[in-house]
Amino acid sequence: MAVREVLEIGDPFLAQRAPEVDPDLIGTAEIQAAIDDIVDSMRAANGSGLAANQIGLPLRIFSVEVNKNPRYPYKPPVPLDIIVNPQLTFLSDRTFENFEGCLSVPSMRGVVTRHLEVQVNGFDRHGEPLEHVVRGYSAGTYQHEYDHLDGLLFPHRVQDSSTFCSWNSFKRYKEVAFVAQVEALVAEFGR
Ligand code: ZN
Numbered sequence: 001m002a003v004r005e006v007l008e009i010g011d012p013f014l015a016q017r018a019p020e021v022d023p024d025l026i027g028t029a030e031i032q033a034a035i036d037d038i039v040d041s042m043r044a045a046n047g048s049g050l051a052a053n054q055i056g057l058p059l060r061i062f063s064v065e066v067n068k069n070p071r072y073p074y075k076p077p078v079p080l081d082i083i084v085n086p087q088l089t090f091l092s093d094r095t096f097e098n099f100e101g102c103l104s105v106p107s108m109r110g111v112v113t114r115h116l117e118v119q120v121n122g123f124d125r126h127g128e129p130l131e132h133v134v135r136g137y138s139a140g141t142y143q144h145e146y147d148h149l150d151g152l153l154f155p156h157r158v159q160d161s162s163t164f165c166s167w168n169s170f171k172r173y174k175e176v177a178f179v180a181q182v183e184a185l186v187a188e189f190g191r
Contacts, residue, residue, distance in 0.1 A: 004055035026127035051148030062145035084123040091117040111163035114140035136189025
């Protein structure tokens with residue numbers, strides 16, 4: 001287990017599509033160690049999710065975990081989730097405007113449109129097929145992490161570039177209104 005450096009925007013590796021993992025190899029020591037490093041690195045950096053290629057691993061794996069996150073205090077809790085070879089299916093056309101941040105994009109936030117209801121298919125860390133339906137605010141986190149595996153960072157998804165702001169400016173000018181919006185989603189979806 002190890003905490004690895006998180007690569008930052010502009011690093012060519014982040015722009016590459018991460019290749020699939022052979023499901024028969026998920027149980028190997030190599031892949032299990034990689035998963036441990038993803039989780040350790042996510043937690044060490046207070047991330048709410050982390051994709052393997054953010055720490056230099058060319059693997060189609062991401063993690064999500066939210067538990068009173070100091071970077072995103074308004075995010076509803078999500079138990080630790082590891083997805084290998086994820087596939088996302090949008091279950092409806094409903095979307096919301098998410099003010100995103102990213103460990104690979106230090107000091108910057110911006111508004112990205114995300115779907116509210118997604119189905120996540122893939123494998124868990126034991127190599128078992130999994131299928132989760134994620135509804136509400138947390139659906140955005142899964143879409144953000146999935147994008148990493150396709151070489152996309154949230155700034156590539158921002159349609160209105162005037163929404164880019166620093167974390168300090170977010171706190172000063174944007175947070176109150178955005179948290180009210182998140183609370184409305186949590187009230188509707190129960191998480
Ligand atoms: Zn990110």
